[in-house]
Amino acid sequence: ANLVLLPGDGIGPEIVAQAKRVLEVIAARFDHEFEYSSHLIGGIAIDQCGDPLPQETIDACKQSDAILLGAVGGPKWDDPSAKTRPEAGLLKIRKELGLFANLRPIKLFDELIDASPLRRDIIEGTDILFFRELTGGIYFGESGRSGSGDTESAYQMMVYSVPEVERIVRLAAKAAKQRDNRLTSVDKANVLEPSRLWRSVAARVMKEEFPEVQYDVVLVDSMAMHLINRPRDFDVVVTGNMFGDILTDEASMLPGSLGMLPSASLGDGGPGLYEPIHGSAPDIAGKGLANPLATILATAMLMRHSLGLNTEAETIEWAVSAVLADGLRTADIARGGDAISTEAMGDAVVAQLT
């Protein structure tokens, strides 16, 4: 398989390096051939090419089987008046590759449960898979300004179409069938017209194509509450781009260990994009302090969703559990106890796999 690595900014290169070691040892153990090429994205791409997503990177991604991304952004490129910013690269790669579905599993590692800001009795057993729509909604709607001076106003349009809703709901419903067979769709249909369309299309798809999946609908404001006081009640959750951005970040706090959470962005057939959900953490970049486990878990998702290699995926996930069970911790999850380096954590996972 042809794998593209996009290390990006901040701690990106360090964590991708460890994940690549894991890919290499998996290839050796299961007798696969993985080819790797690294390309530019984000701030470093702005510095080197003046473009957060150079055409060369897009081309390489399009020809690949899957993409592993580190992280993008940092204070160096944060000037609001800058012509272009690292995040523009992220939005563009999603659109260029048609990555309309962002999958974010929120799962607790038993060993880390005390890191959760929630009480143990609330959080224990939480296991949610989010599907966030990623190439539509208000993120890509028409925007602009009108008037000027004291009366200037700015607008941006939220839009959803029938096929956009159908395809993400179908993906989420299929995933629900592989899990606990329950799907929750989140919208704001009491206020927003695109949410009303979303709600009726989702209901039709579920009724016609997935009558066996238990299906319900929750308003986005209520969902923001439920995630905190009854997270265990959800299995698969599907929602639009903006609501998904907020809710998945909220949910990512529940386990209390951001450094452990991967995500996958999938399209129709083409390569998927895999990444940790945490950011580029410029404050600790280059110091060997970053936790590579989310990126390593992202490679497990890559095995599963882009290469169809389930055993390999489970093996990686098992190895991560094993190093945690051994008590190994990077600083972010050490809670004041002994911490090991990024590379030592990579060593430990690799050791489990060889």
Add this chain to the structure above:
Amino acid sequence: ANLVLLPGDGIGPEIVAQAKRVLEVIAARFDHEFEYSSHLIGGIAIDQCGDPLPQETIDACKQSDAILLGAVGGPKWDDPSAKTRPEAGLLKIRKELGLFANLRPIKLFDELIDASPLRRDIIEGTDILFFRELTGGIYFGESGRSGSGDTESAYQMMVYSVPEVERIVRLAAKAAKQRDNRLTSVDKANVLEPSRLWRSVAARVMKEEFPEVQYDVVLVDSMAMHLINRPRDFDVVVTGNMFGDILTDEASMLPGSLGMLPSASLGDGGPGLYEPIHGSAPDIAGKGLANPLATILATAMLMRHSLGLNTEAETIEWAVSAVLADGLRTADIARGGDAISTEAMGDAVVAQLT
């Protein structure tokens, strides 16, 4: 003062009745004259007039000094294909009365801290005041459909103008000066044009008019995270209508006792609207189980913000603390212990005040 009561649906009438008793005893004790008139809103208004906000109610509100609302909505009026729904009454009263600022204090009662889903060390000391913009943004933007059948799409516009941002930021900054002198503005300026306008207008207002207030900016997705893992770090938070809807509901879970949280919606000069933030709880309506304390605390906000009666406001808040300290609990906050009725809770607060 001329006070309008809008009991609404579900438990609305029961909790407003107890809050009215508190208003009466405050009037007697501090020698005020409060006149009361009750009017229709929500589902009951649909049933009786075919309109969730009859003109008669609007007129009465406009002539009043302040409005106390119970709750609206319920399964009876939930049919998505219905011509009109109870929530339409809420959106309309906000717009008709120009209630552009929704204030939601998120404060813990020490006696109830174990009700929080968050660990005590995270939540202790949390005291946030939200300002949600309430009459603009995507809630009131142009909306519609285009295309049909398989290609139909639906849109709704998010819009913010300079004056809309200025007035809410000013109110929030003034409140910050009375509190811990810190203001956080929440937006999604890395994606949305209205957020970019919001961000630059807010920065200008703060720099020119409130240079002494400590000011920062957080993205909405990050804020959804921070509320869970470091809620103590925020003092006053200001944001737009949609983000405010989601974030204030998320924050309302932090104390773990929704039945204790009031809110105020204020305009420019006209009457303010005060209400508990919980819903109409149709499942327990009419059973004497509802917690009237959020509505009673809403009357304290009414004293403070619409009538300028600070001592009266503090007296009500003190009385609520006192009944909690006495161990009195309605079912929602009893955590399995002894619970008293809605009316008995009203009795207890009234007894503290006489």
